Each structure stands twice: as structure tokens, then as C-alpha cells.
Amino acid sequence: xxxxxxxxxxxxxxxxxxxxxxxxxxxxxxxxxxxxxxxxxxxxxxxxxxxxxxxxxxxxxxxxxxxxxxxxxxxxxxxxxxxxxxxxxxxxxxxxxxxxxxxxxxxxxxxxxxxxxxxxxxxxxxxxxxxxxxxxxxxxxxxxxxxxxxxxxxxxxxxxxxxxxxxxxxxxxxxxxxxxxxxxxxxxxxxxxxxxxxxxxxxxxxxxxxxxxxxxxxxxxxxxxxxxxxxxxxxxxxxxxxxxxxxxxxxxxxxxxxxxxxxxxxxxxxxxxxxxxxxxxxxxxxxxxxxxxxxxxxxxxxxxxxxxxxxxxxxxxxxxxxxxxxxxxxxxxxxxxxxxxxxxxxxxxxxxxxxxxxxxxxxxxxxxxxxxxxxxxxxxxxxxxxxxxxxxxxxxxxxxxxxxxxxxxxxxxxxxxxxxxxxxxxxxxxxxxxxxxxxxxxxxxxxxxxxxxxxxxxxxxxxxxxxxxxxxxxxxxxxxxxxxxxxxxxxxxxxxx
RNA sequence: GCGAAUGUAGCUCAGAUGGUAGAGCGCCAGCUUCCCAAGCUGGAUGUCGCGGGUUCGAAUCCCGUCAUUCGCUCCA
Numbered sequence: 001x002x003x004x005x006x007x008x009x010x011x012x013x014x015x016x017x018x019x020x021x022x023x024x025x026x027x028x029x030x031x032x033x034x035x036x037x038x039x040x041x042x043x044x045x046x047x048x049x050x051x052x053x054x055x056x057x058x059x060x061x062x063x064x065x066x067x068x069x070x071x072x073x074x075x076x077x078x079x080x081x082x083x084x085x086x087x088x089x090x091x092x093x094x095x096x097x098x099x100x101x102x103x104x105x106x107x108x109x110x111x112x113x114x115x116x117x118x119x120x121x122x123x124x125x126x127x128x129x130x131x132x133x134x135x136x137x138x139x140x141x142x143x144x145x146x147x148x149x150x151x152x153x154x155x156x157x158x159x160x161x162x163x164x165x166x167x168x169x170x171x172x173x174x175x176x177x178x179x180x181x182x183x184x185x186x187x188x189x190x191x192x193x194x195x196x197x198x199x200x201x202x203x204x205x206x207x208x209x210x211x212x213x214x215x216x217x218x219x220x221x222x223x224x225x226x227x228x229x230x231x232x233x234x235x236x237x238x239x240x241x242x243x244x245x246x247x248x249x250x251x252x253x254x255x256x257x258x259x260x261x262x263x264x265x266x267x268x269x270x271x272x273x274x275x276x277x278x279x280x281x282x283x284x285x286x287x288x289x290x291x292x293x294x295x296x297x298x299x300x301x302x303x304x305x306x307x308x309x310x311x312x313x314x315x316x317x318x319x320x321x322x323x324x325x326x327x328x329x330x331x332x333x334x335x336x337x338x339x340x341x342x343x344x345x346x347x348x349x350x351x352x353x354x355x356x357x358x359x360x361x362x363x364x365x366x367x368x369x370x371x372x373x374x375x376x377x378x379x380x381x382x383x384x385x386x387x388x389x390x391x392x393x394x395x396x397x398x399x400x401x402x403x404x405x406x407x408x409x410x411x412x413x414x415x416x417x418x419x420x421x422x423x424x425x426x427x428x429x430x431x432x433x434x435x436x437x438x439x440x441x442x443x444x445x446x447x448x449x450x451x452x453x454x455x456x457x458x459x460x461x462x463x464x465x466x467x468x469x470x471x472x473x474x475x476x477x478x479x480x481x482x483x484x485x486x487x488x489x490x491x492x493x494x495x496x497x
Numbered sequence: 498g499c500g501a502a503u504g505u506a507g508c509u510c511a512g513a514u515g516g517u518a519g520a521g522c523g524c525c526a527g528c529u530u531c532c533c534a535a536g537c538u539g540g541a542u543g544u545c546g547c548g549g550g551u552u553c554g555a556a557u558c559c560c561g562u563c564a565u566u567c568g569c570u571c572c573a
Contacts, residue, residue: 006508010507010508010523021547022546022547022562023563023564024563024564025565133569195573225573227571227572229570229571238571238572243573318572319573320573360573361573364573381533382533382534382535389534407532409530410531438524438525440530441532442532442534443534444534446534460532472532
């Protein structure tokens with residue numbers, strides 16, 4: 001994994017955000033190659049989900065939505081669980097999941113939370129629970145960790161309103177003061193969406209009325225979402241700002257289970273089609289206890305990332321979740337707004353609230369998985385008969401950032417001019433290409449290998465005579481000669497455009 | 498946010514006991530080179546994460562802070 005991180009930075013895939021200012025926790029920027037990779041993934045997803053089928057339409061909705069959307073969806077309550085720190089063993093846990101013990105009971109625990117150490121005694125306070133790890137009742141205050149990013153809309157800074165109310169606040173006790181502060185903040189509070197899905201539910205009726213769709217049909221959206229994650233880790237795997245590729249598929253109740261199966265399989269095979277190793281992919285069904293409150297069933301598509309854990313092994317990480325969200329969301333929004341979000345089938349004269357099957361993928365995670373999977377080091381013979389390591393990113397041509405590189409074998413005899421002519425042809429088609437005349441030819445090939453460029457075209461002395469060039473394959477390093485004027489067609493064919 | 502470790506050139510890292518910073522690779526220019534990180538010559542690059550303190554003097558010692566990695570937790 002360190003090698004991948006290093007390569008990402010060296011070649012311009014991923015940089016740390018605001019790096020010259022010392023970086024910002026778990027924020028990353030995509031460099032010139034990274035943005036191409038991620039964009040290719042998103043475009044392929046969009047193409048496969050929206051353009052290549054006639055039952056799914058697209059949507060691009062605002063990141064900041066009406067705050068009540070999040071009340072209805074349950075995020076405003078469910079995303080803020082009171083957490084408590086144990087003063088004995090330093091464990092942090094959720095107050096609602098701690099073992100209950102009656103207030104006033106005297107309990108025993110070990111110093112530092114270890115099995116050895118002197119026995120200590122303590123009395124459970126009025127909260128009525130103890131540390132789930134060491135059983136200690138000496139705990140910090142319950143603190144809210146809001147997992148949504150809150151900001152305010154409107155020109156008046158809520159801090160100003162708080163300042164104006166300072167006198168009133170000073171007279172209140174802590175509980176009353178927090179309540180009053182919440183009231184003030186709530187007047188202008190809005191949230192950065194923690195998922196794109198709610199945009200599809202909120203626009204369900206708009207799309208139904210404007211797009212001549214009928215169940216089963218889907219709404220797809222690609223966009224940024226934000227969550228204050230407690231812990232972040234492993235490069236772009238878990239970040240506070242991330243990009244989702246989500247699709248909500250609305251079906252008739254009773255048909256939901258078959259569509260759930262359909263999307264599980266369809267989405268898994270999508271990753272395989274784009275080149276992820278099948279043996280590093282798995283579909284993991286959630287246990288009943290794992291399911292979110294709104295889900296009837298859920299399965300994760302997981303990839304075996306090379307994150308090194310204690311045993312030096314990799315780790316399964318979620319790329320995408322496929323959930324049967326039932327009619328939970330539409331019902332909730334219907335309840336909060338009083339709007340009818342049911343569908344009337346004119347053929348069967350039936351009215352129902354559709355069930356929703358949701359394949360929700362992380363674009364950043366997909367990009368990371370493709371990057372990890374493409375990474376390869378192989379021993380190759382050198383020109384001098386020795387051996388060395390060749391680093392190569394074996395991207396599927398469809399997601400490779402640069403599709404083709406063009407080189408003059410040497411920088412004279414008209415070769416640079418010929419190369420430039422080929423470049424002009426490629427540039428005019430929009431195929432992402434790259435020109436390089438610096439240094440030895442071998443070095444240029446290897447540079448492209450590290451960037452994952454699937455093909456290199458080289459102009460040599462024979463080109464000057466008969467207008468053919470060599471095309472070199474990234475994975476096999478084999479070359480063949482092709483006519484110069486057929487370059488664009490051959491490239492289009494090979495990269496699948 | 499808690500515990501532990503780390504932070505020196507683009508990358509990987511060296512810099513015992515404090516005396517104003519080094520290597521390899523990469524990068525740039527030129528020459529050479531008809532095909533896989535080749536060769537030769539020359540070149541550029543470091544607020545030693547940031548801020549403060551101790552000291553005649555700090556990359557080195559102390560404090561704080563930011564970030565990264567590994568555990569706890571959560572999830573796409």
C-alpha cells in the first residue's frame with residue numbers, strides 16, 4: 001500500500017488537500033491523472049446506468065437541501081449518537097449501547113481496565129450504565145457528535161444572534177442554555193447532504209410527472225456527500241467529503257426481492273467487467289442485526305484492499321452497498337410534507353407506494369480499488385541482460401487516465417514532426433494522449449507504464465520511409481506495426497470508444 | 498476524540514553524544530542512442546511539518562500544534 005500511495009503522489013494521482021498548509025485531516029485532491037481515472041469511472045457508471053438502458057433517468061440535485069429533509073430521513077436524529085469516554089480505560093462508546101446497571105449500585109472493576117491490577121470500586125451514577133469494556137462507572141459527560149456538516153443559510157451570522165441573546169442565555173442553566181442555542185441555530189441551519197439518495201426521493205414526484213416513467217424505473221445521481229466521520233483512514237477510503245454514485249430503483253411491492261437480486265448481480269459484474277480481480281471481490285450479505293432501520297435487506301460489494309493490518313494482511317472494504325430500502329423513505333417524506341408520493345398504475349388500476357432498491361457506490365473507493373488492483377510489479381530483463389522491477393498500472397483501457405502516448409524514437413530526422421502530426425490527429429478526436437520526446441525510449445515506456453497508459457506509439461526511421469508506426473502494448477510490451485493514417489481508428493477500437 | 502508510533506530534497510531514506518544538511522533514485526538541459534528506467538556532461542531543488550522555549554549555537558533537547566500510520570468507533 002505504501003508503494004501505491006507513493007506512486008499516487010509521484011505521478012499525480014492523489015495529493016493531500018491543502019498540503020502546503022500542512023494538510024487537512026482526511027482530505028485529498030485528485031491530480032491530473034487521478035481526476036481522469038475518477039472521471040472515467042463516473043462516466044462509465046453513468047453510461048451503463050443511464051444511457052445504455054431505458055428504465056433509468058438522471059438527476060443532479062443541490063447539496064444543501066431543506067433541513068426537514070434530514071428530519072424525515074432520520075439523519076438529523078440517527079446521525080448524532082451521544083458518546084461517552086471511560087475515565088478508567090479510555091474506551092469511547094455509545095451511551096445507548098452500554099450495559100445497564102441500576103443507579104446507586106456499587107460495582108468493581110480493575111485499574112486501567114486490565115485483568116490484572118488492583119481492584120477498584122465505584123458507584124453507578126444516575127445515568128444507570130457502566131463502561132462496556134472494563135465495567136467502570138467513572139465516565140465523562142455524554143457528548144453529541146453530529147455526523148452531518150452544519151452550516152447556515154442567509155446573510156445574518158447566527159453568532160450575531162447568539163451574541164444578542166447573551167443576556168438571556170446567562171440566566172439559564174446548562175440544559176436550558178443548550179436548548180436556547182439550538183433554537184437560535186436552527187433558524188438558519190442547513191446541512192451538507194450525508195447521502196445523495198434523499199434528492200432522488202424528494203424529486204420522485206417531479207420525475208414521475210415530467211418524464212413519462214413508470215415502475216420499475218430508476219433515478220441515478222453522481223455527486224459529493226459529506227459526513228463527519230469519527231475516524232478516517234487509508235488514503236481516500238474514508239474521508240469526510242466523498243463522491244457517491246447512487247441509483248434508486250422504484251419497483252412494485254412484491255417485486256422488490258427479484259430486483260434486489262438483479263441489482264446485486266448486475267453491480268458485482270460491473271466491477272468485474274472493468275477489470276477488478278474476481279478473487280478480490282465478494283458480495284457480503286448483511287446480518288439481520290447489521291441492517292439499518294430502513295432496510296429490509298442489504299449486501300455489500302467488497303474489495304480486498306492491500307491495507308496492511310497487524311498481521312500484514314489486506315482488508316475487505318466496502319465499495320458499494322445494495323439495499324432494499326422498502327417504501328420507508330417515500331412514506332417518510334409523504335408523512336412530513338403531506339404530499340401523495342404513491343404511484344397509480346392505469347393498467348391494473350392499482351395505487352401503491354413503490355419499494356426502492358438502492359445500489360449506492362463510492363466513486364472515490366472505486367477509484368482506489370481500481371488503482372490498487374491495477375498496481376503490479378514484475379521482474380523484467382534489462383537491455384544489458386540483468387533484471388529489474390517494472391512498475392505498471394494495468395488499468396482497463398476504458399478507465400486508464402491517458403489512452404495513448406506518442407514518441408519519436410530519437411529527436412531528429414523528422415521524427416518529432418511525424419509524431420506531432422499523429423498527436424494532432426489524436427487531439428482532434430478527444431482521445432486523451434500524451435507526447436514525450438525526453439530521454440531514452442525505454443525510460444519513456446516505463447513512465448507510461450507507471451501512469452497506466454495502455455498503448456505507446458513510436459515513430460522510427462521506418463516511419464519516414466513508409467508511414468507506419470509501432471504500437472506497443474503496456475501489458476505484454478510487444479510491438480506491432482500499424483499504418484500511421486489508421487492510428488485514430490485503431491485506437492478507438494482498442495480503447496472501446 | 499483517546500492510546501501508540503512517525504514527520505529531513507519530487508520519492509525512499511542517512512544525519513551517536515546539540516556546532517548553521519547528505520546519499521540513491523527521479524527531475525531539467527545538452528550530447529549520444531533505431532526500441533524497454535542504457536551512457537556521458539552540466540544543472541536545479543530543502544521555511545529539516547508548523548509555532549514557541551532552553552542554549553553562544555537546535556534537524557538534534559523541552560512544550561504546544563498540525564498531519565500521517567496502527568488500534569477503538571462508524572460507514573459509501
